[in-house]
Amino acid sequence: MANAHDVAQLAGVSVSTVSRALTAPAQVSSATRERVLAAAERLGYTPNPTARGLRLGRSHTLGLLVPDLENPYFASVTKGVQARARAAGYPVFVADSEEDPTAEPGLVAQFARRVDGIVLASPRSDDDTLRKAVAQLPVVLVSRDMVDLPSVAVDDADGIAQVLGHLHALGHRKVGVAAGPATSWSGARRLDGLRVAAERLGDVTVVELGSFRPYFSGGFAAADHAVAQGVTAVVAFNDLMALGILDRLRGRGVKVPQDVSVVGYDDVDVATLVSPALTTVRVPRTGLGRRAVDLLLSWLDTGHVDDRALASARHRLPAELVIRDSTGVPPA
Amino acid sequence: MANAHDVAQLAGVSVSTVSRALTAPAQVSSATRERVLAAAERLGYTPNPTARGLRLGRSHTLGLLVPDLENPYFASVTKGVQARARAAGYPVFVADSEEDPTAEPGLVAQFARRVDGIVLASPRSDDDTLRKAVAQLPVVLVSRDMVDLPSVAVDDADGIAQVLGHLHALGHRKVGVAAGPATSWSGARRLDGLRVAAERLGDVTVVELGSFRPYFSGGFAAADHAVAQGVTAVVAFNDLMALGILDRLRGRGVKVPQDVSVVGYDDVDVATLVSPALTTVRVPRTGLGRRAVDLLLSWLDTGHVDDRALASARHRLPAELVIRDSTGVPPA
DNA sequence: CGGCGGCTTGGGATCGATTGCAGACATCGT
DNA sequence: ACGATGTCTGCAATCGATCCCAAGCCGCCG
Numbered sequence: 001m002a003n004a005h006d007v008a009q010l011a012g013v014s015v016s017t018v019s020r021a022l023t024a025p026a027q028v029s030s031a032t033r034e035r036v037l038a039a040a041e042r043l044g045y046t047p048n049p050t051a052r053g054l055r056l057g058r059s060h061t062l063g064l065l066v067p068d069l070e071n072p073y074f075a076s077v078t079k080g081v082q083a084r085a086r087a088a089g090y091p092v093f094v095a096d097s098e099e100d101p102t103a104e105p106g107l108v109a110q111f112a113r114r115v116d117g118i119v120l121a122s123p124r125s126d127d128d129t130l131r132k133a134v135a136q137l138p139v140v141l142v143s144r145d146m147v148d149l150p151s152v153a154v155d156d157a158d159g160i161a162q163v164l165g166h167l168h169a170l171g172h173r174k175v176g177v178a179a180g181p182a183t184s185w186s187g188a189r190r191l192d193g194l195r196v197a198a199e200r201l202g203d204v205t206v207v208e209l210g211s212f213r214p215y216f217s218g219g220f221a222a223a224d225h226a227v228a229q230g231v232t233a234v235v236a237f238n239d240l241m242a243l244g245i246l247d248r249l250r251g252r253g254v255k256v257p258q259d260v261s262v263v264g265y266d267d268v269d270v271a272t273l274v275s276p277a278l279t280t281v282r283v284p285r286t287g288l289g290r291r292a293v294d295l296l297l298s299w300l301d302t303g304h305v306d307d308r309a310l311a312s313a314r315h316r317l318p319a320e321l322v323i324r325d326s327t328g329v330p331p332a
Numbered sequence: 333m334a335n336a337h338d339v340a341q342l343a344g345v346s347v348s349t350v351s352r353a354l355t356a357p358a359q360v361s362s363a364t365r366e367r368v369l370a371a372a373e374r375l376g377y378t379p380n381p382t383a384r385g386l387r388l389g390r391s392h393t394l395g396l397l398v399p400d401l402e403n404p405y406f407a408s409v410t411k412g413v414q415a416r417a418r419a420a421g422y423p424v425f426v427a428d429s430e431e432d433p434t435a436e437p438g439l440v441a442q443f444a445r446r447v448d449g450i451v452l453a454s455p456r457s458d459d460d461t462l463r464k465a466v467a468q469l470p471v472v473l474v475s476r477d478m479v480d481l482p483s484v485a486v487d488d489a490d491g492i493a494q495v496l497g498h499l500h501a502l503g504h505r506k507v508g509v510a511a512g513p514a515t516s517w518s519g520a521r522r523l524d525g526l527r528v529a530a531e532r533l534g535d536v537t538v539v540e541l542g543s544f545r546p547y548f549s550g551g552f553a554a555a556d557h558a559v560a561q562g563v564t565a566v567v568a569f570n571d572l573m574a575l576g577i578l579d580r581l582r583g584r585g586v587k588v589p590q591d592v593s594v595v596g597y598d599d600v601d602v603a604t605l606v607s608p609a610l611t612t613v614r615v616p617r618t619g620l621g622r623r624a625v626d627l628l629l630s631w632l633d634t635g636h637v638d639d640r641a642l643a644s645a646r647h648r649l650p651a652e653l654v655i656r657d658s659t660g661v662p663p664a
Numbered sequence: 665c666g667g668c669g670g671c672t673t674g675g676g677a678t679c680g681a682t683t684g685c686a687g688a689c690a691t692c693g694t
Numbered sequence: 695a696c697g698a699t700g701t702c703t704g705c706a707a708t709c710g711a712t713c714c715c716a717a718g719c720c721g722c723c724g
Binding site for chain 1: 333378380381382383385386391393400401402404407408410411414415418423424425426427428430439442443445446548572575576579582601602604605606607
């Protein structure tokens with residue numbers, strides 16, 4: 001592999017000039033510049049990123065930390081991060097903490113010396129850990145808020161309000177909610193949103209069915225509670241749980257949406273692959289990733305957290321209700 | 333951030349000694365070694381990976397290139413790669429080519445200077461591109477064969493033979509196969525395997541229903557063909573297509589498995605989330621990723637492709653038939 | 665015609681580690 | 695007691711770029 005010295009020799013100039021011809025063309029006479037460029041072209045020269053990184057103290061590289069790559073939600077976030085970073089010429093280190101928050105500090109530390117900044121999707125780890133991470137290098141949070149840190153999140157309160165509005169319009173007046181893990185940041189946010197929306201509507205009763213595991217299996221228990229409470233609609237923490245509810249209801253001979261309506265959250269691909277197709281809330285998952293990278297890169301460029309960027313980050317990304325076949329008018 | 337010089341100063345030794353205390357402890361007297369280690373500990377010193385990479389010509393870093401991170405298959409492969417690499421202390425650059433084979437050479441080139449080797453999951457790009465990639469740095473292929481390159485793949489022929497054996501044992505004698513894209517390497521392999529298995533069994537007719545898109549929607553057309561041909565069982569190219577078939581059959585009032593049995597391939601999570609739960613073939617997807625990293629690391633360690641490793645790679649990873657509710661005895 | 669300023673260019677220090685080489689010192693045998 | 699051998703340590707080169715500083719050269723102005 002050719003280096004700057006080889007190019008210099010071929011072009012009959014010094015290494016300094018080669019470097020300048022590439023990074024600060026204005027400082028080099030056009031004649032020399034072209035000679036250097038031609039030589040570089042001929043040798044297929046590209047500056048060694050490691051050497052450049054050492055000298056500049058910047059690796060021109062980003063890191064991404066997610067709890068589980070097989071979770072479609074984070075797969076999409078990863079895809080978005082990846083796409084935007086690639087467009088900006090930044091390769092991305094991806095690490096999967098395997099749902100283990102205690103592994104995160106170690107991974108952040110491993111990243112710290114190799115990347116210029118990291119995107120952290122860590123719904124479960126505590127504030128303290130996060131704060132320590134940020135002390136080491138620029139960090140942008142995804143789907144998670146912290147007053148003094150840049151973050152991108154979805155407007156869950158609005159999303160869930162759309163859901164309740166939809167159900168209300170159909171005529172539902174007694175709606176069950178199957179919550180997720182108590183520790184989930186966004187789960188708490190959605191529950192709040194639901195209560196606020198219900199209060200605004202006035203004539204809707206929200207029945208808390210309980211807290212369930214955010215997986216297919218968690219939906220079984222939720223379905224049984226829903227039937228027991230006699231609600232006409234169930235709002236689930238996420239799509240997987242909603243699918244479990246659908247399955248369980250079918251098993252018990254309860255018809256969806258004739259007897260009970262079911263709504264999910266996230267709009268994972270599977271939502272369209274079941275019958276009835278699931279009414280759910282689409283969140284811009286790749287958009288979260290892209291936005292996070294935008295924020296991070298602007299931070300790196302300006303050297304500080306841009307207040308305007310921070311403010312616009314507070315303005316959450318919109319969620320969108322997607323109405324399919326699992327919701328309908330309640331039984332008479 | 334502390335560097336070797338700081339540690340040296342604190343411990344009252346030279347930088348060389350610091351370096352040696354950490355990388356070649358035997359060459360340093362135990363007294364000094366402990367002094368150095370204590371100093372390093374106190375300052376929280378970690379060798380700068382960039383500087384080390386420059387000097388050694390090794391970045392201690394791997395790359396992974398996949399066509400689509402949102403595809404559960406590649407998400408799992410990525411997870412496997414990630415897990416094994418992490419255990420070995422290698423961070424992983426992940427790039428998503430967005431299903432665009434022409435983007436791959438560029439991404440490989442971007443990686444080339446930054447990583448020690450790459451894992452390439454590229455079912456669609458041509459041999460020539462791959463060969464050029466390998467000229468630049470060590471590459472291990474996933475789910476794709478090339479005689480002179482290390483690769484890991486699944487024993488699809490055996491997997492599909494298990495499927496046909498299962499159907500045969502249930503009594504099916506006329507089995508339809510819904511193939512995937514003609515360009516798919518592993519698809520061709522499965523089709524071959526099916527023919528061979530049918531021949532061995534003797535009294536089974538395999539009806540080729542045609543070539544369909546490997547998505548949910550592709551299954552609709554396949555289902556119609558299956559009904560038209562009067563087969564008692566359908567083997568689909570992958571799970572998504574099988575789910576489409578299930579949906580279409582249900583829509584047409586054809587009962588699964590009473591009237592027709594359906595089998596998928598891959599065992600994606602969704603397979604258990606539908607009714608009837610899908611009989612399918614589980615392929616060790618994270619295992620592929622792990623194995624690929626093993627191969628790559630041994631290549632990097634030894635400096636050449638280990639013949640024994642290559643041979644053991646030829647020995648494909650086992651596929652496993654998972655029998656659920658979408659297969660049963662054919663109608664009388 | 666001398667000097668000053670601007671434009672180009674090269675020399676060499678620098679980033680932070682690793683490592684060959686050689687010097688310092690101790691140990692051991694004779 | 696002296697040389698040989700071995701152990702431990704430091705000096706300095708090295709990886710490949712970037713960039714400060716100074717030098718060379720040109721033209722222009724007084």
